[in-house]
Amino acid sequence: MLKVKQKDTSFEGKVVLVTGAAGGIGRAAALAFGRAGASVVVADTSVDGGHATAAMIVEAGGKALFVHTNVTRAAEVEALIDKTVAMYGRLDCAFNNAGVEEESVPLGDADEAAFDRIVNVNIKGAWLCMKYEIRQMLKQGGGAIVNTASVAGLIGAPTQPIYAATKHAVVGLTKTAAAEYARDGIRINSVCPGVINTPMMARALKREPQREDRLRKEHPIGRFGEPAEIANAALWLCSEQSSFVTGHQLAVDGGLTAM
Numbered sequence: 324m325l326k327v328k329q330k331d332t333s334f335e336g337k338v339v340l341v342t343g344a345a346g347g348i349g350r351a352a353a354l355a356f357g358r359a360g361a362s363v364v365v366a367d368t369s370v371d372g373g374h375a376t377a378a379m380i381v382e383a384g385g386k387a388l389f390v391h392t393n394v395t396r397a398a399e400v401e402a403l404i405d406k407t408v409a410m411y412g413r414l415d416c417a418f419n420n421a422g423v424e425e426e427s428v429p430l431g432d433a434d435e436a437a438f439d440r441i442v443n444v445n446i447k448g449a450w451l452c453m454k455y456e457i458r459q460m461l462k463q464g465g466g467a468i469v470n471t472a473s474v475a476g477l478i479g480a481p482t483q484p485i486y487a488a489t490k491h492a493v494v495g496l497t498k499t500a501a502a503e504y505a506r507d508g509i510r511i512n513s514v515c516p517g518v519i520n521t522p523m524m525a526r527a528l529k530r531e532p533q534r535e536d537r538l539r540k541e542h543p544i545g546r547f548g549e550p551a552e553i554a555n556a557a558l559w560l561c562s563e564q565s566s567f568v569t570g571h572q573l574a575v576d577g578g579l580t581a582m
């Protein structure tokens with residue numbers, strides 16, 4: 324019998340915000356939400372990359388809006404939520420994914436400017452996004468939020484001390500907010516990727532190509548992950564399929580944290 328592939332409509336009528344969506348994991352997630360029928364708000368500091376992601380969604384037959392946003396600035400995050408609601412009427416799901424990496428140095432050699440930059444984006448950015456998303460979701464009576472933490476939010480990450488601290492903080496924000504807002508119908512979870520083939524990882528391996536072999540071996544599955552594999556996890560955590568899951572840290576890491 325001929326099998327006709329059904330169109331994925333699991334997010335039809337839903338409004339989804341993705342930060343850090345100009346490339347890498349965020350772009351893969353924005354495209355996946357768009358393919359599943361969501362109206363997608365693409366947020367990033369990169370204007371060209373953000374417009375390109377939104378254009379890809381529209382070209383594939385979906386709905387998307389790019390909003391230039393620096394997630395470290397409260398006024399810009401508030402405006403992002405306001406524009407989302409003005410355009411699409413509500414906010415059902417948010418994937419707070421914008422983040423920055425750390426150059427490899429042991430803790431004693433890390434400098435103050437790097438600390439401030441990484442903490443600002445990875446912790447303050449995630450907190451500000453959650454704050455304004457939750458305000459909107461409370462008005463509507465519910466929603467789902469997924470934050471991008473990392474395996475470095477679950478275990479130590481030698482030579483990445485500040486990054487690891489920020490990702491542990493994302494886990495702390497996720498667990499606490501999940502407990503605070505569970506009865507308001509807002510589920511909040513984190514996804515914790517292992518090493519994923521993105522521009523961030525390409526930059527890190529360009530600086531230190533000698534790390535690649537060791538990093539690959541840390542993944543029992545024998546390879547790095549692809550952005551679409553994290554996008555799949557984010558979609559599941561935002562969907563009704565995970566309706567009893569909140570305050571969870573989902574490792575998507577090829578077995579790295581199983582060792």
Ligand SMILES: NC(=O)c1ccc[n+]([C@@H]2O[C@H](COP(=O)([O-])OP(=O)(O)OC[C@H]3O[C@@H](n4cnc5c(N)ncnc54)[C@H](O)[C@@H]3O)[C@@H](O)[C@H]2O)c1
Nearest residue numbers: 343345347348367368393394421422473518519521522523
């Ligand atoms: N790639 C990996 O191996 C890996 C592993 C674990 C966790 N992560 C996390 O996944 C997330 C996405 O990483 P990626 O690998 O796709 O990185 P990436 O650098 O390829 O993409 C990150 C995006 O975030 C945007 N961004 C940075 N600062 C911003 C700010 N202040 N406001 C708005 N946007 C901002 C960038 O412009 C970029 O488009 C990050 O939180 C990262 O820490 C990545």
